[in-house]
Amino acid sequence: MTIFAIIGHLAATTGGFNLNDMPGGAGRMDVLCRSVNASLFLSHDLRRDVTVYLVLLGGTDAPKTILFSGEKIRSLNPDERSAGALIKKALELPVGEEFRESTRGVYVRRGGLSRLLGEHAFAVLDEGGEDVSSVASFPEAFLLSDHLNFTSEELDLTKNCHKYSVGPKILHADHTITVLLNVLDRRFIGQG
Amino acid sequence: MTIFAIIGHLAATTGGFNLNDMPGGAGRMDVLCRSVNASLFLSHDLRRDVTVYLVLLGGTDAPKTILFSGEKIRSLNPDERSAGALIKKALELPVGEEFRESTRGVYVRRGGLSRLLGEHAFAVLDEGGEDVSSVASFPEAFLLSDHLNFTSEELDLTKNCHKYSVGPKILHADHTITVLLNVLDRRFIGQG
Numbered sequence: 296m297t298i299f300a301i302i303g304h305l306a307a308t309t310g311g312f313n314l315n316d317m318p319g320g321a322g323r324m325d326v327l328c329r330s331v332n333a334s335l336f337l338s339h340d341l342r343r344d345v346t347v348y349l350v351l352l353g354g355t356d357a358p359k360t361i362l363f364s365g366e367k368i369r370s371l372n373p374d375e376r377s378a379g380a381l382i383k384k385a386l387e388l389p390v391g392e393e394f395r396e397s398t399r400g401v402y403v404r405r406g407g408l409s410r411l412l413g414e415h416a417f418a419v420l421d422e423g424g425e426d427v428s429s430v431a432s433f434p435e436a437f438l439l440s441d442h443l444n445f446t447s448e449e450l451d452l453t454k455n456c457h458k459y460s461v462g463p464k465i466l467h468a469d470h471t472i473t474v475l476l477n478v479l480d481r482r483f484i485g486q487g
Numbered sequence: 488m489t490i491f492a493i494i495g496h497l498a499a500t501t502g503g504f505n506l507n508d509m510p511g512g513a514g515r516m517d518v519l520c521r522s523v524n525a526s527l528f529l530s531h532d533l534r535r536d537v538t539v540y541l542v543l544l545g546g547t548d549a550p551k552t553i554l555f556s557g558e559k560i561r562s563l564n565p566d567e568r569s570a571g572a573l574i575k576k577a578l579e580l581p582v583g584e585e586f587r588e589s590t591r592g593v594y595v596r597r598g599g600l601s602r603l604l605g606e607h608a609f610a611v612l613d614e615g616g617e618d619v620s621s622v623a624s625f626p627e628a629f630l631l632s633d634h635l636n637f638t639s640e641e642l643d644l645t646k647n648c649h650k651y652s653v654g655p656k657i658l659h660a661d662h663t664i665t666v667l668l669n670v671l672d673r674r675f676i677g678q679g
Contacts, residue, residue: 315506315568318564318569325565325566325567336659336662337656337657337658337659338614338634338657338658338659339634340657372510373521373659374509374510374517374567375566375568376567377510428673442530442531461669462669462673463672463673463676465529465530465532467529467565470525470528470669473658473662474665474669477656477666480654480656481620481654481655483655484655
């Protein structure tokens with residue numbers, strides 16, 4: 296099992312956003328959609344052993360967390376609108392403190408980063424971290440930020456998390472996930 | 488300079504397609520949009536040393552080739568619709584045998600793969616190729632297919648091209664580009 300959590304600092308927390316304006320009105324929801332794609336898609340297959348959390352911090356109903364289960368999901372296509380439509384549908388549901396399924400394999404609840412950090416042992420993927428190419432063993436869960444840097448509060452919450460980077464250039468969150476999964480794919484084969 | 492060319496076997500060659508239906512009516516144009524993103528974007532920056540060719544083979548006006556110049560382009564955002572809108576605008580232009588600029592850094596011409604193969608020394612990124620992790624030096628140009636396999640005609644045209652793969656799992660074209668660029672980023676730093 297590999298877990299990714301991506302913080303959407305401006306991302307909508309209600310379902311009224313327009314799928315045609317995910318970078319604007321939906322608060323860079325496009326970044327989160329691409330991160331879902333990078334986490335779950337193989338060619339003509341899905342990564343059934345990956346779970347993705349989207350921590351949505353924008354708008355009036357924040358924070359909310361959406362979970363995409365690679366094991367359970369059925370109706371996801373690789374284009375941004377497909378993930379966006381599932382997020383929109385999840386955000387249209389009345390929701391409480393526990394995860395509620397909105398479509399097969401997609402769940403939503405109230406709550407944000409601090410709760411999530413108590414549930415999994417996260418490492419942070421960030422430009423200043425240890426290069427993954429020299430790492431002997433990895434944790435199960437990885438936290439990334441969207442197009443914005445971690446806030447000081449988030450840095451404080453994650454100050455004891457190990458930090459990893461994926462190489463010499465600073466990449467988008469979804470590209471970072473793709474590179475890390477390639478590293479993990481190679482390790483798994485090496486151990487097989 | 489690094490060059491990527493992606494074949495869109497069903498991709499629209501006229502500008503009438505709907506940006507809300509790129510996977511359907513535009514012939515999996517979403518795959519090509521994500522490949523442009525993977526080729527050109529760094530975090531808060533563009534890869535100015537990368538050029539992308541999209542070889543569009545769908546519809547009644549095929550083949551056409553669109554060129555995205557990382558060096559010249561200005562108005563590209565990372566979401567799929569942004570690249571899609573630039574492709575649509577290019578395909579709305581009357582076009583001949585030579586590249587014509589449609590927006591800053593985006594060009595379109597008639598012609599397809601055979602012409603392009605005569606212009607650059609392409610290697611092919613495909614699942615059966617040599618693993619990039621053990622390659623000492625790389626060519627400048629890489630050819631990929633979209634969600635469909637190369638046709639028998641394309642295989643024949645590329646039979647003398649070297650083949651590379653990016654790891655043990657079969658990935659989408661855009662994820663393959665992301666992994667390869669990370670390998671090249673690491674090599675370049677290593678040589679620096």
